[in-house]
Amino acid sequence: MNEEIKAPEAKFKAIINNIKEGYFEVDLEGNLTFFNDTLCELTRFSRSELLGLNYKYITDEESRKKIFNGFNSVYKTGKELADFQYKFKDKHGKTIIGETSVYLKYDTKGNKVGFYGLFRDITKRKEEEEKFKAKLERLVDKRAKELKESEEKYRLITENANDIIDILNRNFIIEFANEQATFNILGYKSSEVVGKSVLDFLHPLDKNKGLNSLLKGTHEKEGMDEIRVRHKNGTYIWLEVKGKVFVDRNGENKGILIGRDITSRKEGELKLKESEEKFRTLTEQSFLGIAIIQDNLTKYVNKRISETFGYSIDEVMTWQPGEFIKRIHPDDRNFVVEQVRKKQLGEPNAIDQYQFRGLKKNGDIIWLEVFSITINYEGKPADFVTLIDITEKKEAEAKLKESEQQYRSTIDSIRDPIHVIDKDLKIILINNSIRKWLKILDIKEDIIGKKLNEVFTFLSKKVFNEYIQVFTTGKPLISEETSVIKDEIYYTESIKIPIFSEDLVIQVITIIRDISDHKLAQQKLKRSKRKYREAFNRSNFYKDLISHDINNILQNILSSIELSSIYLNEGKDTNELKQLLKISREQVSRGANLISNVRKLSSLEETEISTHPIEAIEVLNQSIDFLLNNYQDKKINIDIENPYKTVTVQGNELLIEIFENILINAVKHNQNFPIELKIRVSKIQKDNYNFVKFEFKDNGIGISDPDKEIIFQRAYSIDKTISGMGIGLSLVKKVLNTYQGQIWVDDRIEGDYSKGSNFVILIPEV
């Protein structure tokens, strides 16, 4: 039995001692109880040093805990522990990393008595592993860093891109949107679009198109479209979207969309389209013929052109190069072809506007007016031509020209000077007669285009007002003008006739007639008539004097004589007779005075009376003496208020007639007793002239307001109802007129003429 036992033990020991791994057995406290030689070699301890050695002696705190926990778990579970690694120090203090398998050791009774296992030194392996791990970690770190840098780069590119970059999942839900561009272009924050379907943001009219593009792109792995996307403010932005399908790290298919704002371009395109439509509409509806000629080919013609020439648009469009030239009148062909050539080449010296004759399909000649410019058409210069048929206008012009010639020859044949002016009063037409007239007036003939007041400087403001009147009212005006030219007076009669255009006066024709001779003859006749009338009036006046005043005088004398005769027969006393004789004497004196006044008046009317300085106070005193001598039978009180010793006036020897007439009237037409006369002399200034003022206030019968003026007029008006004062006052006024003096009559007491008069005389003071 022992043999049998010994034999496996020996065999076991032989195996244990020959394996390259250390074998150990420890009790439950961790003391080595058995081990092979390999373990001694691995730990550098001798067998004796190693036997009974507790694991705690060669391990640090961390390993100690680890070993305890490992072994303890085996103890508790009974399950082996494989590849249990831990560190300990060998005899020389070097750290050994060991890898151990641990089994629970039982005694024969099945009690747990310790542990056993195999031990491998894996220090080198571990060191290699650590080195590799470190190397790997360095590599990983490097890659991680590179990846991070790459990610950062893409992130930066994505975030700073001007275009929107979205990542969609297979359901077209946005998983990523770059912040800045999404906000800049569409006004959304990234968070506002992420999680939403890209279709939610499309223009309602573009949704189907967008969906189709996405589906097609998914299928074809890439795609592109132009589509309207709603901005946060509700407007729509045109985006050019490029998409590509890619597989993400999770192996899922994703789509990346890059959207570029092409709104400006789109709007430009729309505007261009609109512009083109407008152009087409305008040209098709235009009354102007429009054509584009390039390379001598008609690239475009509108309906009007075809109508103008009588060809259909199709016919014109199929013309061979240069065939249009045949539609130009041979006389105008070279000129027009040259202009078209220049315009097609964009040469700057081409004429933009001209007229030429065209040939219609039926051979008729038409007049055309061309406006042409060089344009860029399909990348090359072309002649853009607009045409208008001016045949009727040309015919009308020809007729007008003919009419104008007739008009001109007509007005030239008129002997009266004629000119036509426009609204600015500029002369636009004259006839031959006015040219002759200009020569006489020493005015240069080139008056066309000049203003009327520049040419005829002698015209009065009245004439210009008349032109304004004709332009304003549209009514012809006949007027006469008096002009002083070279110290000579010219009289003209002008007829100003308005010329209308659309109810507005645009010009005025003036026909001028020199009526100077006629006017002078008229004036002579007028003067002659006036003289005749004056002579007639004088004659009547004198006749009236004779028939009335003298008859009155004679009546008084006759009555006095007859009464005297009766008195004598009846033996009346001499006093009565004396009174009658006195009356007769007075009447004779009145008659003589009347005759004297008539003579003086006649002399004044027939000759010019000269004036000279004369001392007036002396003359006044002589007049007063004359009055008092002649009216000794009347009680006359004369009060003179005169602060001046002498007063010199511009007069003559007739001044005494003035004073005497006034004084005699004051006495004759005065029934009061006594007769009160107040004479006041003063100096005044009137209208910047110095006058001596003589006032004669009486207490006579006075003069009513209506008579205040006419009492001075008898000699002219021959108003026979004016009575009693003979021709005295008219003589006075006439004399005063020759002095540049004045006379009028006021009431002595203002407002009550019956209280007497105040005759006021002004005579220029020297």
Added chain:
Amino acid sequence: MLFRKVLGISGFDVIGEAKNGEEAVSLYTSFPKKPDIILMDHRMPIKNGIEATKQILNINKKSKIIFTSADNSIKQEALSIGAKSFLDKPFSITDLIDIIKKVSINLE
């Protein structure tokens, strides 16, 4: 003054004398007993004989007015407005008395 003397000698009673037409109308209006005959001159200040005649005849159309004037041209007008007679100046006292008498007879 002369006519007052002439008429006085001839046996007429001169009841008033006016210096002008206006005074004549005023005087006529003031008389409680109107004169039988009025001798009217024409050329007078303020108001002439024609106007005064018209006004007096307006007051009393039966008034007998004899016009006397050296201005023969108003004779027709004077008679047409109602003057009974017209005496051209110069006239004799006899002529005046005859006319007054003639007009006075018609007065009866």
